[in-house]
Amino acid sequence: MNLKFCILFSFFVRNVIARGGYRSTSLSSAAVNKFTLLRKKNLGFENESYAGSGRHLIEENQSHHPRTDIARGYMTNSELERAVKEFGRRCSHISRIYSIGESVRGFPLWVIEISDKPGQEEPEPAFKFIGNVHGDEPVGRELLLLLANWICDNYKRDPLVDLIVDKVHLHILPSMNPDGFSFRRRGNANKVDLNRDFPDQFFPWNNNEDARQPETKAIMSWLREMRFTASASLHGGALVANYPWDASLDKRKNYYACPDDGTFRFLASIYSKSHYNMSLSKEFEGGITNGAAWYPVYGGMQDWNYIYGGCFELTLEISDNKWPNAKELPTIWEYNKMSMLNLVASLVKTGVHGRVFSSDSGRPLPGLITIKGINYTVKTSGTLADYHRLLVPGERYEVMATVPGYKSKATHIWLEKEEATNVDFILDPEVSSDGTLLRSICDCGRKSRLLSIGYFWGTHFEVYLVLIVVLAFLCFLLTRRIKSNLLKQRSPPKRSVLTV
Structure with a gap:
């Protein structure tokens, strides 16, 4: 009897690998079949026989790795690229494929954008998932391709998926470190840990951006070009949702809260409580942890995103x-x-969202959004001047919009649970003692030059109209002069003509 029990128990433990807390489980054959179908779609094998267990990562660099068992069943980099492009073809109505750069060895860092209007700028929040930051943690790259295909298959069928596709721009980078994956090691091709390669708030050793790794620089450039409200990177080796700060100035292992500690705990709890057993963890209360309280990380991507991005x-x-x-x-x-799914959807299910406008011209005003009592500023977008401020629901907040040259405005809101609040700000221009409008152009976005043109056009319309008329008249005279000269060259002049 004891021998039978031990055999059964060892078989069960071997199949339950996500051990946040104990909960008996077994996947139905239907669930396994659905997973298999999704993986076939990943690789474009939907209508073909597919022996997934026969695939080897090591095929790309077999001479370096005689042991191939650990990578069996995972997509190689070439298969990952094929899966991304196949998704783009199959789901082109809600997606676009683009690259943010290349790895050290020249492999493209492919991104999938999912939205009802991919590639278009809208007053909507954006979320990004990043997988495979560490080369020897490949689960994220597999799950992110499955997530993309699941969303595509369930659009217009599942309300949660519809909410994400219609109201959020979701960007998925399956592998940030394809070279590390090929070598089956943590670091990239230069043996650098990419999650220690970002500029750090406490120590200056990563401040020289030119000295950063190509993958790191690609992420940094990505955030300059695109405004993300929130994001998450997928790792392996534990079962917990980690949030800032990741480190402290004294390098000690203590809880070190960032200004939005409550909001981060809320977001981390969404993931943990939606997970099968992460919230049941005996090591981490509620399945979440402050990074510095767990173990300090310097040069990490998480804190850099919050501070600089x-x-x-x-x-x-x-x-x-x-x-x-x-x-x-x-x-x-x-x-x-x-x-x-729930983490991405939280961007539109809670928080305060809106836009900032000018009261006299009605044009969008790029500016800043602050919350009283929280030492953190959120920028609006440069073109549409929309903002998306994540906050803990069930509390009262004072929200303020600030734009140089305009009178700031503040309002109080009560943020309901499971319901976002929309607040648009209409700001009045500041006026000096002599009645002159005190305006300044805020270069807060990629298209601020266009905004500047619109601003000057709106405020000096009469002057520009006169200038246009004068220029048109001068062009008319110049054209007549040129035509007259051409006629003189084609036929002998009958008489001398003097133009003053």
Whole structure:
């Protein structure tokens, strides 16, 4: 009897790898079949027979790695590229594919954007997922392709998916470190840990951007070109949702809260509570942790996003095993699917959103949004002047909009649970003692030059109208002069003509 019990118990433990807290589980054959179909779609094998267990990462660089068992069943980099492009073809109505750069060895860093209007600028929040930051943590790259295909298959069928596609711009970077994946190691091709390569708020050793790794610089440029409200990177080796700060000045292992500590705890809890058993963790209360309280990380991507990118980023540890057997991927996918969906949807289910306008011209005003009592500023977009401020629901806030040359305005709101609040600000121009409008052009966006043109056109319309008329008249005279000269060249002049 004891021998039978031990055999059964060992079999169960071997198949339950995400051990946040104990909860008995077994995937149905239907769930496994759905997972298999999604993986076939990933690789464009939907209508073909597919032996997933026969794929080897090591095929790309077999001479370096005689052991191939650990990578069996995972997409190689070439298969990942094929999967991304196949998704773009299959789901072109709600997606676009683009690259943000290349790895050290020249592999493109492919991104999938999912939206009802991909590639278009809208007054909507944007979310990004990043997988495979560490080369030896490949679960994220598999799950993110599954997530993209699941969204595509369930659009117009599932209300949560519809909310994400219609109201959010979701960007998915399956692999930030394809070279590390090829070598089956943590760092990139230069053996640099990419999650220690970002500028740090406490120590200056990463401040020289030119000295950063190509993958790091690609992420930094990405955030300059695109405004993300929130994001998450997927890791392995634990089961917890990690939030800022990731470190402290004294390098001690203590809780170090950022200005938006409450909001980050709320976001981390959304992921943890939506997960099958992350919130049941015995190591991390509620399945979440402050990074500095867990172990200090300097040069991390999470804190850099919040400080320099205006983006609320979580670090999600989604599997106790860094590189689990591929047969365990269906279970990990089922455990994390709703967590990923609910985290993205939270961008429009809560928080305060809106736009900032000028009262006299009605044009959008790029500016700043602040919350009384929270030492953090959110920028509006440069063109549409929309903002998306994540906050803990069920509390009262004072929200203020500030634009140089305009009178700031503030309002009080009560943020309901599971319901976002929309607040548009209409600001009045500041006026000097002599009645002159005190306006300044805020270069807060990529298209501020266009805004500047619109501004001057609106405020000096009469002057420009006169100038246009004068210029048109001068052009008319010049044209007549040129035509007259051409006629003189083509036929002998009958008489001398003097023009003064």
